[in-house]
Amino acid sequence: MRALLLESVHPDAAAILRSAGADVETLDRALGERELIDALAGVQMLGIRSKTEVTESVLDEAPDLLAVGAFCIGTNQVALGAAAERGIAVFNAPFSNTRSVVELALAEIIALTRRLTVKNAGMHAGLWDKSAQAAHEVRGRSLGIIGYGNIGAQLSVLAEALGMSVYFFDTADKLAMGNARRCATLDDLLAIADVVTLHVDGRAGNSGMFGEEQFALMRPGSIFLNLSRGFVVDHHALRAHIESGHLAGAAVDVFPTEPASRGEEFNSELRSLPNVILTPHIGGSTEEAQQDIGRYVAGKLRDYLHDGGTAMSVNLPHLALPIRPGRHRVAHLHRNVPGVLAKINSLLAEHKVNIEGQLLDTRGELGYVLTDIAVDHPPALLDSLAAMPETVRVRNLA
Template identity: 50%
Template sequence: MAVTEMTPRPESRTRGSSFTQSKPKVLRPFDTTEVKILLLENVNLTAVEAFKKQGYQVETYAKALVGDELIEKIKDVHIIGIRSKTKLTKAVLDEAKNLMAIGCFCIGTNQVDLKAAAEKGISVFNSPFSNSRSVAELVIGELIALARQLGDRNTEMHQGIWNKVSKGCYEIRGKVLGIVGYGHIGSQLSVLAEAMGMTVYFYDILQIMPIGQAKPVESLEELLSISDFVTLHVPETEDTKGLIGEREIMHYMKKGSFLINNARGSVVQIPALVNALKSGHLAGAAVDVYPKEPASNGPHFTDFPDLLKLKNLIMTPHIGGSTEEAQRMIGMEVSTALTKYINEGCSLGAVNFPEIDLRAISQEEKNTVRVLHIHRNIPGVLRTINEIFAEHNVEKQYSDSKGEIAYVMADISNVSQEHLETLYNAIVATPANIRTRVLY
């Protein structure tokens, strides 16, 4: 928790008096050098520096870890930071005895067993919006590259082949772009596409206010049938797995249209895409995500040989958010959330956890502790906890639940050092307890 001092601007002072606000108290019942953080998959340096500034121990790896190596490394760490390749299954989390939180330095969290993590009192944070612009710009580049067959011309030139053609090459101006999923990426993309002269339609299961001149449609099938380009920006859920298959491509998408998938590898059925490109029903496609992806860089992409020789198919190795700007923003956002959770118990932004926070305790509030109680969401817990608090004054308290997990944050005053251990042990002994921390 950063120590800050707030003072007013000079003009806000009144004559004969001064106004200052006391510094917040640093809530750390631990030596910060004892906090161990493991960062995998080249998590951006901004996060590394932020954690080191707090005094935490930080260990970094450029690649994902798997199997016994991952289990050995995760055993005694308090925080682990990953991107999309490291798989944190229940079996792995069972070995993580000290783990308090997981930072997914990316958009998705499907690489983590969120339910298993919550049941162990492990909160999971991600960065759902920081790379939105980077993905949107990649799509714009892919639209132009597909319309002009730039991938094929580039490959031919590298082979020494001069093939200057205009047949089958188009401007994107005046074309219809259909966006499936109108969230942060889809809405930013619609603005960029309109600026380039495209007409934008979108389909989303939620009612979302259009930006600019974009127009919603009532069904996926309607969107596919009117679009020259279809681009996907949906999360991986049971409803989106296999969303685009033979029926959607061959029966609804226009002959000569283009498909772009920068969402999740499971959203498009690869055999259907291959057949549509081979038959010429699709004029081209761009794929940045795959049902199965290698855990590290190198000559490992061997699971989809049918894709490799197709014409006007742009294939990229899941680089939608791989820009310096996006990774810096992600590093800052996730490291800040994790630091606040370690130091203050703030769970705002957690994806598998109740989101709660309280203002910082002032340094003037002597003998005040912050109790952070993660427990199973069953009746009677708050009554039991408040009975334990009864001998002290509850300055502030906030509780919330999410599914089977509940979280209480309470600032308790008049807690002497000799009573601190008694208070902690009493809470830990309650039947619903999953994990309890006391900050002071």
Template identity: 35%
Template sequence: MPKVLISDKMSPLAEKTFKDRGVEVDYKPGLDKDELLKIIGDYDGLAIRSSTKVTPKVLEAAKNLKVVGRAGIGVDNVDVPAATNAGVVVMNTPFGNSITTAEHAIAMMMALVRQIPQANASTHAGKWEKSKFMGMEITGKTLGLIGCGNIGSVVAERALGLKMKVVAYDPFLAPERAADLGITKVELDDVFAKADVITLHTPLTDQTRGVVGVEAFKKMKDGVRIVNCARGGLIDEAALLDALNSGKVAGAALDVFEVEPATDNPLFGHDNVICTPHLGASTTEAQVNVALQVAEQMADYLLTGGVTNALNMPSLSAEEAPKLKPYMTLAEQIGGFAGQLTEHGLKRIMVEYEGAVAELNTKPLTAVVLEGLLSPLMSSVNMVNAPVIAKERNIQVTEVKHDREGDYHTLIKLTVETEKQTRTVTGTLFANQAPRIVEINGVRLEAEVEPNMLYVINDDKPGFIGALGSLLGYNGVNIATFALGRKIEGEEAVCLVAVDQPVQDIVLDQVAALAHVRQAKRLTF
């Protein structure tokens, strides 16, 4: 009988679920690190929340551990690479908190526009300042969403029920999905310009960090309200404070902060700021949901080998894994390549398999392609939940197998159609194990994917390669490999350069300013 340790406070239903499924379980919340190290070797599974730290030292002591299950979405307290190296599956429950977090955002908005916390404090103090707390009706007002995934779409539905107008910015929101929700999809600047209340529901990534900052505030309506129950760091807190003090922003309701736990923050004490201590997922129902989900997922894995919401393991049988491993790497690189170049809402995706790969189980490969494609702008995307996310956003995914064998014995081709363009990326395996990109938008080349790369589309003109190489050399950027391709002499060409360190913004701007450059993008893998 498998044995699981629950080391953080969790709903009793988790323990009951394990027992009902035939899994032995010990409930020992509050263990210190030494106590955990002493007993972890006895367990096949570890169920946690945010308190337990799953470090390399813990994993080294966990000789029998097969799975770590996080009841919730964040796995910051788990060393996922170390767990992968130790052969331990890491699971989370990414969809268990959606309703609760969305409802908290709506509650924060209502409290903000009617100044309820401030009026409450004033009344408790024995004051009767009725005229001081003049609110705003939300009926007929425009709510602007930055991010419209699981949580954002629930907020949209609730806001429509309150008779608000809803506009949303989300690069991955399909027009059909927006229409189904009854909202208007717009560009980010339109959200800033049109919204009376702006609420954020996007992950914190390199692209979204500080998305609401000095320049954003300049584009907003005077007297706008801001709600953030997503992630600290999405809002530039210093810029927000300035906007509050100037009156540009009438009020802000924040559940998350740049530094947490937030015990000291310049926004604290401001008359027009409402703060809560990251309560988005803090309801009885949400805690029960994630506890039940993690127990079910872990029991499935320990008893049957079924894998759900795994962050570091593909859904593969033992027989398939060795054959698919190099293809998994290729699929991730192709998806990641296309994802980093995608700037508009996805409509359709087609993954074509040709030659030797077409004879294999390609479902996991398509899931990995989707993971790579969606990851640049979304957090917590893995090969398990990527197809679900695509379906929820009405992104049409097609998988095609060809019996034919062309110039390469095996080939994977990804076609990505957005609202404004169609892009293709094709890859193969050299010697059945070394991934290579062999075609981009119909332009043939041969490139090995490296951690840091520069992608350039340029006019095929004499002297360009020398100018690019000189510019990179002048800036101290060492070139590892240099792949080139073109369709027709003198027309559009593609340049894919692997470099030894990330290309800095200032260098990227200089590349983009070179004569004959049509597009320049920094890629990381």
């Protein structure tokens, strides 16, 4: 097996895959479409972060590819449907960097509320400005969280521990943590929050969700944070509300257009604004988070290739069936139509193969079956399974 890991994935990921017998190549940067297609020749496992786009065109020209690991939370950079149609499993790390993002958000809330950026700039310029004007405690202030997933919920708990009153808005039904209160509408949240922070996902429907209309509804003197996706915020409108004094400050970690690699020039209309914190998409970039992500996603890739396990896959049905010594396993991904399991088992019977263990799960238009057999399969069995019109992909795993 060959693996290609891009964008400085943590070294532990490569170590895990190598220990599983893979030949691993690593690169410290993202690859463009044509470059990625060329690099994927003969590669079964691809590891990326947020910059590499795995498009349908890439997948069309990567027949050897079996799995993609997104060593991050988001997977909008991967054509998930196209990957599923080709039998390519996609995994991510939905929890591993949650704490790191939450801690950065809390640090920025405190820094902006105390106007530390302004005081710091003044000191470096030689200005001693000892004053309490416009500096506040976060205790007693209201925090509005837009997007109450893993990050939003954990931020809710820690902010409440600091003495903040927490409100949240989410389009899905979410259980409130602690004393957090759900807002029926986004407008309701904006009207009450001293600090507004975005933690929404990368779905296309969130593009441009926060612009002039939403900034105008925020309370005078409030603070805005975006540590989610760059394309959800209108930066021109944000700049206007900072310059007018309507907003007291902002922190932005993600941008509509970001440099492809470390060291490239960064351009944004938010540069040079007072009491605005700009960070280079580092919400989850702590050594602890990156190590945990590297280990988690690499483990998912290893398991999928060795035993067919798809637990926590973002695009395939979820199955986990422990391998027992002395058994052989066949994995069958297929169109989710009636009668497929019966056909599979009929073919096994025709080839005089007894089933020792079997699991089936479905997800949308796909079904997935793991079948354990006591003896190595006859050579013609895989050909028969592959020839079924419903088959997407069939693999001999052990």
